[in-house]
Amino acid sequence: MSKDRIPTLWVLLGSLMIAAHLGLIFYGLVPNLVSRPLHLAMILPWVFLFTASTKPHFLFGLLVTLIGMACCLWIAVNHQSLRNQYGFIEGPQQTAMAIFLLVIVMEGARRMIGWPLPTVAALMLAYGLFGDLIPGEFGHSGTPLGSFLGTLTIAEGGIWGSLTGVSVGVVSVFVIFGAVLNAGEAGQGFMNVANAAAGRLRGGAAKVSVLSSALFGSISGSASANVASTGAVTLPAMTKLGYPKRLAAAVEAVASSGGQIMPPLMGAGAFVMVELTGVPYTDIMFAAILPAVLFFVAVWVGIDAYSTRYKLSGVPENQRPHRRDVVVTSAFFAVPFTVLLLAMFALKYTPQYSAALAIFIGLIALLFNAKTGFDLKLGSNRLATACVNAGRQIAMIGSIIICASIVIGVLGITGLGVKLTSFIVSGSGGLLWPSLLLTALACLLLGMEVPTTAAYVICVSVAGPALIDLGLEPLQAHLFVFWFALLSTITPPVCGAVFIAAGMVGENWLKVALSAMALGIGLYIIPLGMIANPDIIRLQTNPLASGLSFLQMSLGLACLSFGVIANFKIPVRIALCLLGLGVIFARVLI
Numbered sequence: 001m002s003k004d005r006i007p008t009l010w011v012l013l014g015s016l017m018i019a020a021h022l023g024l025i026f027y028g029l030v031p032n033l034v035s036r037p038l039h040l041a042m043i044l045p046w047v048f049l050f051t052a053s054t055k056p057h058f059l060f061g062l063l064v065t066l067i068g069m070a071c072c073l074w075i076a077v078n079h080q081s082l083r084n085q086y087g088f089i090e091g092p093q094q095t096a097m098a099i100f101l102l103v104i105v106m107e108g109a110r111r112m113i114g115w116p117l118p119t120v121a122a123l124m125l126a127y128g129l130f131g132d133l134i135p136g137e138f139g140h141s142g143t144p145l146g147s148f149l150g151t152l153t154i155a156e157g158g159i160w161g162s163l164t165g166v167s168v169g170v171v172s173v174f175v176i177f178g179a180v181l182n183a184g185e186a187g188q189g190f191m192n193v194a195n196a197a198a199g200r201l202r203g204g205a206a207k208v209s210v211l212s213s214a215l216f217g218s219i220s221g222s223a224s225a226n227v228a229s230t231g232a233v234t235l236p237a238m239t240k241l242g243y244p245k246r247l248a249a250a251v252e253a254v255a256s257s258g259g260q261i262m263p264p265l266m267g268a269g270a271f272v273m274v275e276l277t278g279v280p281y282t283d284i285m286f287a288a289i290l291p292a293v294l295f296f297v298a299v300w301v302g303i304d305a306y307s308t309r310y311k312l313s314g315v316p317e318n319q320r321p322h323r324r325d326v327v328v329t330s331a332f333f334a335v336p337f338t339v340l341l342l343a344m345f346a347l348k349y350t351p352q353y354s355a356a357l358a359i360f361i362g363l364i365a366l367l368f369n370a371k372t373g374f375d376l377k378l379g380s381n382r383l384a385t386a387c388v389n390a391g392r393q394i395a396m397i398g399s400i401i402i403c404a405s406i407v408i409g410v411l412g413i414t415g416l417g418v419k420l421t422s423f424i425v426s427g428s429g430g431l432l433w434p435s436l437l438l439t440a441l442a443c444l445l446l447g448m449e450v451p452t453t454a455a456y457v458i459c460v461s462v463a464g465p466a467l468i469d470l471g472l473e474p475l476q477a478h479l480f481v482f483w484f485a486l487l488s489t490i491t492p493p494v495c496g497a498v499f500i501a502a503g504m505v506g507e508n509w510l511k512v513a514l515s516a517m518a519l520g521i522g523l524y525i526i527p528l529g530m531i532a533n534p535d536i537i538r539l540q541t542n543p544l545a546s547g548l549s550f551l552q553m554s555l556g557l558a559c560l561s562f563g564v565i566a567n568f569k570i571p572v573r574i575a576l577c578l579l580g581l582g583v584i585f586a587r588v589l590i
Contacts, residue, residue, distance in 0.1 A: 001167060003579050006295075007384070007388075008160075010050065010387075010391065011387050011388060012386050013391055014048070014389075014390055014391035014392075015047055015387045015389045015505065016042065016385075016386030016389075017042050017172075017390060017391045017394055018176050018390055018391075020038065020042060021160040021172045021173055021176065021345035021394070022173065022176070022356055022359070024168065024169065024308070025169075025352050025353055025356050026356070027162050027411075027550050028506040030337065031079050032156055032160060032477075033075060033076065033079035033082060033154075033160060034076045034079055035169075036159075036160040036164045036165060036168055037071075037073070037075040037076045037160065038072065038073075038076055038153075039164065039167065039172070039398060040048055040068070040105075040164075040398070040402060041068070041069045041072035041073060041161070041166040042394075042558075043108070043394065043395045043398045043399060043402075044064075044065045044069055044072075044104070044108070045065050045066045045543055046392055046394075046395035046536075047065075047112060047395050048062075048065045048068075048108070048111065048393050048397055049059035049061045049062060049065060049109055050391075050395075051111070052390065053291070054231065054565070059200060059439065061185045064104060064107075064472060066103045067100065067104075068100070068101070069099050070114045071101055071104075072096050072101075072467070074131060074365035074450075075153075075154060075160075082154045084153075085150065085154065086155070087147060087150040087151040087154065087155035087157060088144075088146050088150045088166045089145075089149050089150040089153075090138060090146070091455065092151075092155070092336075095146070095149060097153070098150065098152070098154065098356060099149070101153050101159065101160070102125065102149075102153065102406065104108075105120035105121075105159055105399075105402050105403050105406065106121050106122060106403055106406070108399045108402075108403070108577055109121070109399045109400060109402075109403035110157045111399075112395070112396050112399045112400070113396075113399070113400060113450070113451055114301055116214055116347070116406065116450050117400065117403050117439075117450040117451070118403055118455050119456040120407060120458070121404075122405040122408055122449065124407045124410040125406065125410060125458040125510030126149055126410070127410065127414065128143065128410040128413055128414055128418065129145075129148065131416075132415055137419060137588075138416070139556070140415060140416070141413070142194035142412040147493045148413060150411075151334075152409050152410075153410065155221030157324075157409050157412060158405055158406060158411070159402050159405050159406060159407035159409070159494065160405075161405045161408065161409060162275050163272060163275065163401050163402075163405045163408060163457065164401060164402050164405055165275070166268075166271045166272050166274070166401070166418065167268075167394075167397060167398045167401040167402070168529055169352055170271040170274070170281075170351060170352050170396045171268045171271050171272075171394075171397055171398075171568075172354045172398070173355045173356060173359070173399075174219075174264065174265055174268075174271070174351075174352075174355050175268075175393045175394050175397060176355075176356045176386075176390045176394070177219065177263065177358055177359050177361055178219035178337070178342070178393075179386045179390035179393060179575075180245070180336075180359055180362035180366065180390070181219055181227070181332070181333055181362050182219070182386075182388045182389065183346045183366060183368045183383070183389065183476045184332050184362065184365050184370070184382055185329050185332040185365075185370050185380040186219075186332045186336075186362075186365075187216060187229060187333045187335035188329050188370070189209070189229075189329035189330045189331070189333045189536050190211075190215040190216050190230070190333065190334075191212050191230070191233055191321075192321040192325055192326045192330065193211070193212075193215065193326060193329075193330050193331045194207075194209075194210075194211035194215065195208050195315060195320050195321050195326075196320065196323070196326045197316055198210070198211050198212055198319060198321045199315035199319075199322070200314045200315070200317070201314055202304065202312060202313075202314060203303040203304060203307050203314070204312075204313070204315045205234065205237045205238045205243065205312075205313070205315050206238060206242050206243065206247070206248070206303045206306075207232075207303055207310060208234060208237070208315060209230065209231075209235075209238070209251050209252050210251065210255045210296055210299050210300055210303070210389040211256050212230045212233075212234065212255075212256035213226050213230050213252070213258060214255065214258060214259070214262055214292075214296050215261060215333070216229060216230050216409070217255075217256065217258060217259015217262045218259065218262045218263065218264060218265065219262065219264075219333075219487065221461075223253075223256045223257045223259060223260055223452075223489045223496065223497040224256075224496055224497060224500055226255075226256035226257075226259045226497075226499050227252055227253060227256040227500045227501050227504070228500060229287050230252070230255075230256065231252045231256070231272050231500070231504055232504075234251075235248055235249065235252055235501070235504050237315065237319075237547075238251070238452070238580070239505060241312075241313045241315075242311065242312060242313065243310065243312060243504045244406075245506065245507040246507050246508075246511040246512050246514075246515050247306060247419055247515055248505055248510040249309065249498070249501035249502050249504065249505045249507050249515075249516075249518065250498075250512050250513075250515035250516040250519050251299070251303065251502070252497075252498040252501045252504075253489070253490055253495075253498045253500070253502075253512065253516045254503040254516050254519045254520035255296070255299055255300055255521075256497050256498050256499075256501075257486060257490055257520065258292065258296055258299070258450055258523075259488040260489070261291070261292045261295060261482070261483060261486065262292045263284075263285040263288050263289055263290065263297075264285060264340070266288060266482075268397050268401070268453050269452065269453055269456055270284050270285065270288065271351075271399075272453060272456070272457060273475075273478050273479075273500050274281040274462060275474060275483070276457075276461075276464075276478065277474045277476075277478055279474070279475055281344075281350075281351040282345065282351075283475075283540060283558035284475070286539045286540035287475055287537040287538070287539070288479065288537070288538070289477065289481070289539065290416065290536055290537070290546060290550050291483075291526050291527075291530060291536060291537065292537055292548075292552055292555060293525065293550075294387075294522065294526055294536070294550060294557065295520075295526055296520045297518075297522075297554055297555040297557070297562055298521065298522030298526075298554075299458070299519055299520065300523065300556075301557065301561045301562070302518070302519040302520075302521070302561040302565055303519070303529050304309070305562045305565035305566040306519070306565055307564075308426045308565075308566045308567040308568070309566070309567045310432050311349075314435065318533065319410045323400050324369065328370045329370050332370070334370075335361055335365065336359075336362045336365065336554045337358070338360040339354075339357055339358045339359040339361050340354050340355060340357070340373055340476060342362065343357050343358070355418055361381070361462075363386075365384055366379045366382040366386065367379035371537040376438040380535075381446045387539055397453070400451050400453060400454050401453065401454075401456070401457075401482060404450075404453075404454040404458065405406070407457075407458055407461075408457065411462070415474060417461050417465075418461055420462040421462060421463070421465045421466040421467075421469075423440065424438055424462070424463055424466040425466045425469060426474055427472065430470070431470075431499065432467075432471060432472070432531075433588075435463075435466055435467060435470055435479065436467070436528070436531060437483070438463075438482075439459065439463040439466075439480070439481060440484045440528075442456060442459055442462075442463065443459045443463075443481055443484035443485045444484060444487045444488060444491065446458060446459055446485070447485045447486065447487060447488035447489075448488040448491075448494040451488070452482075452485050452486050452488075453485075454583075455485035455488075456478075456481055456482045456485040458484075459481050459484075459485060460477070460478055463481060464477050464478060466482060467480070467481075472531065473534070475537060476530060476531060476534060478532060479527070479529055479537065480527045480530060480531060483527035483530075484527055485524065485526065486523065489524060490513065490516040490517060490523065491517060492510065492513045492515070492519050495509070495513050495516070497516075498513045498516050498588050517572070518564050518565050519561075521557070521560060521561060521566070522557055525557065525560065525586060526553070526557075528584075529553050529556075529584045529585070529587075530584075532585045532587050532588045533549040533552065533553060533584070533587060535548070535549040536549040536550060536553060552583060552584070552586070553583075553584055555580075555583050556579075556580045556581065556582075556583035556584035557581070557584070559577070559579045559580030559583065560577055560581065560584075561578060561580075562576050563576030563577035563578075563579075564577065565577070
């Protein structure tokens with residue numbers, strides 16, 4: 001295959017991916033054992049061929065892709081007869097197919113994100129197969145091989161489970177939405193709005209990074225993608241103005257990490273949360289918005305605290321965008337977002353249908369340039385970029401979710417999830433706050449090894465029921481776990497957002513990480529604050545109490561940020577830290 005044909009191939013595959021997932025929304029009900037295997041079949045070329053660097057790798061990837069696609073298509077074609085098997089494998093051919101599908105899912109996840117998640121999945125498979133040999137409480141009674149493999153591969157209890165359904169029906173559509181916006185001038189619009197709003201302020205260049213990351217993160221949902229995109233603009237701007245490199249990189253890493261808690265995407269976590277809690281998507285958006293804003297408020301205040309240590313200048317006036325540029329470029333994201341929100345909240349459409357309508361508006365916007373107007377050639381190039389980015393990102397998220405589904409499937413088959421839940425409750429003495437701390441530690445450790453969404457899914461499947469049994473509302477428990485699964489983006493030793501930002505400015509990553517932990521202190525405190533002040537997530541049902549909780553926690557985080565960061569005398573800093581914690585956790589302490 002010649003090099004000039006490779007881009008065309010990926011544009012076509014990306015177009016197919018987009019058309020298929022949008023088609024599922026408008027076509028109507030499609031059996032799960034059809035849509036979900038087809039989803040994996042479309043992912044496989046991006047996983048095994050897109051990044052192939054040598055001919056042998058490409059040929060091997062092609063072979064794996066073709067066999068994997070054949071297995072997926074066979075399941076889709078025979079879905080009706082498979083239902084009559086009730087999750088039990090029949091014959092050596094089906095056994096071989098099941099084993100191959102499990103291996104290909106784990107290998108696909110390894111290629112996309114590395115060893116940790118597929119290693120966890122492999123260990124869980126080993127537990128499912130041989131756990132009956134383990135004595136005591138954590139053993140299980142054993143499951144016939146045909147039933148075990150069948151539940152995971154030809155029924156809806158494993159790789160075709162509800163999480164994969166979320167990837168197919170909702171996550172992929174919002175990923176397409178983000179890819180379409182990013183292919184146009186929405187990203188420049190984010191930067192211009194942030195510059196206009198914060199550029200002139202003290203620490204303006206850093207605050208531009210905070211605002212632009214919050215806006216960009218609302219559609220990207222990936223800390224790494226956020227750092228790479230907004231950081232390409234904000235990091236040089238900060239270093240040119242004399243900001244210390246460790247601070248510039250820390251600001252970008254922390255602000256970009258906040259993209260994974262900012263609605264509507266929340267790094268795909270919002271949609272997984274819908275499936276796991278049964279809470280409507282719009283309710284989750286309302287619950288998540290104030291804590292997310294609170295996080296960015298804490299970062300904003302932290303920048304002011306750092307200004308007591310360093311001279312943090314605003315963006316020079318000649319480097320700030322003109323008002324016309326702000327208005328015009330902001331329309332490239334404001335109009336699609338308006339369509340999305342009106343469709344969801346005013347017209348009461350489903351999130352995926354609303355996103356599809358916003359995608360069509362975004363596709364039209366690709367044909368327009370902020371300076372020259374309608375440009376068909378530019379629009380065609382942008383569309384090609386959107387197709388490739390959408391295909392690549394859907395494959396990334398899909399490979400994570402489908403591999404995590406193996407873990408969830410084995411937890412259900414063996415009953416291990418219930419046993420671990422009981423262990424958490426008994427290990428904490430049946431007390432809520434020790435259980436929260438144990439869960440937070442588990443989320444942090446697991447988040448160091450696997451992506452945020454996978455860490456959230458695994459942790460909440462184990463710890464979520466325990467926290468709910470101890471008195472938390474389901475949404476409280478899920479948001480708590482989701483936030484703590486995000487900690488590893490800025491917490492050593494594995495802190496992906498910090499590594500990327502530090503590399504972009506040429507600074508020691510550990511110095512950046514220490515500054516990031518101080519600046520991002522809200523990431524550690526806010527999830528605990530959501531437990532102490534549950535009204536913060538009740539904006540939809542009790543807006544007054546929610547607003548008061550927001551102000552209370554804002555004041556506490558401001559004191560805490562200045563106490564940790566500011567160049568004050570030690571006794572003053574200690575007093576500020578104690579005051580901040582006292583304000584945030586007043587209800588618990590009283």
